[in-house]
Amino acid sequence: MRIIKKLLILLIVTISVFMISCGAFKHYEDTNGSDDYSLQYITEEMLIKENSGLRIASVSTTTNEGAYKVIKQSCSRFDGVEELYVVKSGSYEVIVTFNVEQGNGRLVLTDGNSVIHEFGINSEEETFSFTAYKKYYFKVAGEDLGYDITIKIAK
Secondary structure, eight states: OHHHHHHHHHHHHHHHHHHHHHHTSOOOOOOSOTTOOOOSSOOHHHHHHOOEEEEEEEEEEEEEETTEEEEEEEEEEEEEEEEEEEEOSEEEEEEEEEEEEEEEEEEEEEOSSSEEEEEOSSOSOEEEEEEESSOEEEEEEEEEEEEEEEEEEEO
């Protein structure tokens, strides 16, 4: 009887934790049409300060290709803000492609206080050089976002 009672309590706690964690992620609908990628709900402050999101059917890889560290991520649906990569102080050259298949999104480089650079959507490879004096963060924000990102970083 004691074992059944303990198992029942464990089951209730597990289900409660699962339901609480599911409620922590907000789903955002794409309300501004398929040709407008601007964020409707996620603010600039959220983009800079937050780091939580829900990805569905996602693949991420990090490899080295010559002088470049290459970060690739594909996702069929993403809601929230996520830190993709962090660079420490130094001079960098990055080559970025950000293709959006659905939803609203932004890919930015931030220093934790402001957006340093916003990368273009559905354009050719974009090359950007910068000098970081502290940690800089590559972050993606999405509202019902389906995307492919490639970031090549050379120091």
